[in-house]
Amino acid sequence: MVMSKQHFKPFTLYKQTAFDDFMRGLSGQPVQKADRFFTREITDRLFQGEGSTGFDLVAFNIQRGRDHGLPGDMGMAKNVFFEKILSKTQKTPLKHPFCQIVSRKNVN
16 A cells, blocks of 8 residues: 555545454564655655645655754754763863964974
8 A cells, every 4th residue: 555645545444344454464564674764655755646746744844843943953963962962071172282282382
């Protein structure tokens, strides 16, 4: 059952044994390994009608986050992890060894 073909079309589940058949099919299939990728059904074909292009749910959610002023991935990582890193290390920035050599008074 392809997801893009089933949106707004619940009629296949209206048959008397359809729900049981559907659940039996799901329980008989092995579980797929989870990963960080999205299927093309979500990124290209969501809500696709006859002769039309689909909808990209991932891009829509990213744009929705921008509309609400949420930081991007790097901004979120800085907000979440940077304070933890600073609390575990010293609060003052580390000086590069070259800076310590140059800052000596006897260097010409």
